[in-house]
Amino acid sequence: xxxxxxxxxxxxxxxxxxxxxxxxxxxxxxxxxxxxxxxxxxxxxxxxxxxxxxxxxxxxxxxxxxxxxxxxxxxxxxxxxxxxxxxxxxxxxxxxxxxxxxxxxxxxxxxxxxxxxxxxxxxxxxxxxxxxxxxxxxxxxxxxxxxxxxxxxxxxxxxxxxxxxxxxxxxxxxxxxxxxxxxxxxxxxxxxxxxxxxxxxxxxxxxxxxxxxxxxxxxxxxxxxxxxxxxxxxxxxxxxxxxxxxxxxxxxxxxxxxxxxxxxxxxxxxxxxxxxxxxxxxxxxxxxxxxxxxxxxxxxxxxxxxxxxxxxxxxxxxxxxxxxxxxxxxxxxxxxxxxxxxxxxxxxxxxxxxxxxxxxxxxxxxxxxxxxxxxxxxxxx
Amino acid sequence: xxxxxxxxxxxxxxxxxxxxxxxxxxxxxxxxxxxxxxxxxxxxxxxxxxxxxxxxxxxxxxxxxxxxxxxxxxxxxxxxxxxx
Numbered sequence: 185x186x187x188x189x190x191x192x193x194x195x196x197x198x199x200x201x202x203x204x205x206x207x208x209x210x211x212x213x214x215x216x217x218x219x220x221x222x223x224x225x226x227x228x229x230x231x232x233x234x235x236x237x238x239x240x241x242x243x244x245x246x247x248x249x250x251x252x253x254x255x256x257x258x259x260x261x262x263x264x265x266x267x268x269x270x271x272x273x274x275x276x277x278x279x280x281x282x283x284x285x286x287x288x289x290x291x292x293x294x295x296x297x298x299x300x301x302x303x304x305x306x307x308x309x310x311x312x313x314x315x316x317x318x319x320x321x322x323x324x325x326x327x328x329x330x331x332x333x334x335x336x337x338x339x340x341x342x343x344x345x346x347x348x349x350x351x352x353x354x355x356x357x358x359x360x361x362x363x364x365x366x367x368x369x370x371x372x373x374x375x376x377x378x379x380x381x382x383x384x385x386x387x388x389x390x391x392x393x394x395x396x397x398x399x400x401x402x403x404x405x406x407x408x409x410x411x412x413x414x415x416x417x418x419x420x421x422x423x424x425x426x427x428x429x430x431x432x433x434x435x436x437x438x439x440x441x442x443x444x445x446x447x448x449x450x451x452x453x454x455x456x457x458x459x460x461x462x463x464x465x466x467x468x469x470x471x472x473x474x475x476x477x478x479x480x481x482x483x484x485x486x487x488x489x490x491x492x493x494x495x496x497x498x499x500x501x502x503x504x505x506x507x508x509x510x511x512x513x514x515x516x517x518x519x520x521x522x523x524x525x526x527x528x529x530x531x532x533x534x535x536x537x538x539x540x541x542x543x544x545x546x547x548x549x550x551x552x553x554x555x556x557x558x559x560x561x562x563x564x565x
Numbered sequence: 566x567x568x569x570x571x572x573x574x575x576x577x578x579x580x581x582x583x584x585x586x587x588x589x590x591x592x593x594x595x596x597x598x599x600x601x602x603x604x605x606x607x608x609x610x611x612x613x614x615x616x617x618x619x620x621x622x623x624x625x626x627x628x629x630x631x632x633x634x635x636x637x638x639x640x641x642x643x644x645x646x647x648x649x
Contacts, residue, residue, distance in 0.1 A: 286626070286628060321607070363603065365601060412628060418607060418631065419627060419630045422607060422630065495624045496618065500615065557608070561608045
């Protein structure tokens, strides 16, 4: 494995940090307080090419490999403190663009991918229900074929980008007798008859990423908007989740590096008992642990992307990356807060927001417990 | 032994060892349904796909990891052979 960045890759990684610092951070504290999505920031990232990075040039994408993509997203997370905005972009890429690329027909790809890559359309993924969280395939939402369209009935919750989505990948049971093999995926477009969007769900963290429930009351979906064949929902969801687990926390690695640097700078600057607090060994130990976690998280991320580029299925590596990065991110944010002491606990410092933003990563894209279950199973247990 | 028979024997051994421990090997036939009966659930499918890719040095596409391509030993052998 060679993780040396080429000149082009390095230029992209540097450019995205510059963009983020110059264009994406201003007003973040207020947006977080108001739980407000930064659409202008979304558009700037789209214009940079972030949304389309891993998709083919012929569909308006950047044609980049997985390793380059996660490398750029890592630096986006380093430069952009708006973890919610970055999360929304990731959800859009990995749970809408990616399955569309793998399972979509040529017509579907040509119709939607260029507009998803350009950021004109916002994508969302709707799988979870009130009674179907980690037990993801026990769906209550149904799809019934009537002539040239399906009628979807049921509801979804925790839909990232739900309030602003133009295209939603919705999973529903077509044939309940087949269990998980009776699930199909549909692309439901904003304004579809029978679709209604619930109020914005209020969250502990990543508050600048909007989330809502969705309700389907005989929601009409044309047959040509089914994604993959009937019954392909399980393999499609596995595909989306594998990509998401491998890549969605790329930016968290950058966030961890930012938190480490911020903490070191503070520890050098802050004086107590007549010296910098960074001279105290207990604090040094905490900083060293932050660095160890950062490097382990980065290695897990790069390895998963490298193996995907090599054509390997990465079920194991994706689960490892998700688990390693999410747990490391939370503990690193806790350490950063502890190093900053009372100042870190204050909302103005933004350290407490970083911790709130990090905690959700233990839950989405499969909880840490689900990642451990996958890893143990793939290890032969 | 033909190529197909060799592949079938290797996959059958894996399925018996991983998902049908203690079962009579003669009960696992070419047309025994694995996905539709739940023998291959979502986690088991990940294990099988990973094993096939490593053992036979082939790449299984995302839309092939399903009932259509993995439901029986015969389906699995056909899928592997189509990629060699």
